[in-house]
Amino acid sequence: MSISTETCIERKEIMKGHVLHVTVDKVSIDDGQGGAQTTSTREVVWHNGACAIVPVTDDGKIILVRQYRYAAALAMLEVPAGKIEHDGESPDLCAARELEEETGFKAGDMKFLGFVYTSPGFCNERIYLYLATNLQKGEQHLDEDEFMNLEYYTPEEVEDLIDSNEIVDAKTIANFHKAMKYLAKH
Structure with missing residues (x-):
């Protein structure tokens, strides 16, 4: 066939x-x-698409954000992420911007890990996945309608949170999975 x-x-x-x-x-x-x-x-x-980032601190902790998601009616634990602002914006620029906006950190090194489609049966949204390391303090600047908490976890704790359905966000699970082979090197 x-x-x-x-x-x-x-x-x-x-x-x-x-x-x-x-x-x-x-x-x-x-x-x-x-x-x-x-x-x-x-x-x-x-x-237009989006970017999602697994930020890893020098001591090997992964920075996640907890924020309320209206459509899911749930406060969710996720990797920092955000939409590409306009058609033609570089995913690399979007990822760097969103990392600093949401976490207050800039990446010394940003590794592109690939991309995923969120729901290709009805949506063309593509999320570009990144791993951010060698973090330096920047300035967090959330949108006025954006509220979130930063939380720090070891890779093993993130795996447990996925297994226990505390993390149910698909982009976070995919991004963490793609980053796994690099996380052991920290």
Whole structure:
């Protein structure tokens, strides 16, 4: 069996916001086998993307932030992260900015670890993952509607928090997993 491809043939804009854009697209589906083309409808959330960072202190602690997430109705423990401000902004610049804004630290070394899609069944959001080391004190400057606590954990404690479902944020779990092979070297 071949993998099909889909091409947008009609788009209806539902909502254009500051963070995301929602469309309902009519798509043409090619079954990849030379068969008849079919059509279907796709509801899509478009997003500029984001960056997430595993910051590691000189003594090997991982800095996490605890903040309330309205959509989940829960205070969540997460890696520092934030959205790419505009189409075309470099993920590297976004990661450096968000690290300092949320934690008050700058990274002497920032290693790109790859990226993940949050929910590719309906959203194009891509989160770029980083590991930040050789941290130097900068200045925390949260947005006026942003409130969070900084918490410090060993890698083993983070693993336990994931296993016990204290950490349930997908970007945090993915980013921590990608950083694991580097954390033992600290």
